[in-house]
Amino acid sequence: MSSTVRRAHGAVPDPVTVFDEGAPAVVNLDPDLLAALRRAATDAARDGVEFLVNGGWRSPEYQEQLFDEAVSKHGSEAEAARWVATPDTSAHVSGRAVDIGGSAARRWLSEHGADYGLCQIYRNEPWHYELRPEAVTAGCPPMYPDPTHDPRMRR
């Protein structure tokens, strides 16, 4: 894929803000997740913290490419699955997950994210956030050690 095509499939070659209206990775996110992110980012900005999006919505084709790259890098599908989901299980493909940087934003989210329903899901992925609306009142659910422990990832 060319870089332009990759971007249309959800690649984020340079981080963008959650307010970006031109990045497919951002604008194709689930509307409720995007709204929560923008509310949180607006409040974080008052603390001098900026959210950057390193990954958001991805097409199934792009997710497959990332998974194949992870298999090459980690040596097996089982090991790759600890880090990258397949297209049919990834919450990124459904627009229901976002990868946030940098470190100040992650710190801010780990402290305040639950107030917006934004929860870290996997202990080994401090950048990966999904919307858990019930977290606003009940707090975020316990994290899975890594995605292989997530029942949604079992096919």
Ligand SMILES: [Zn+2]
């Ligand atoms: Zn992610």
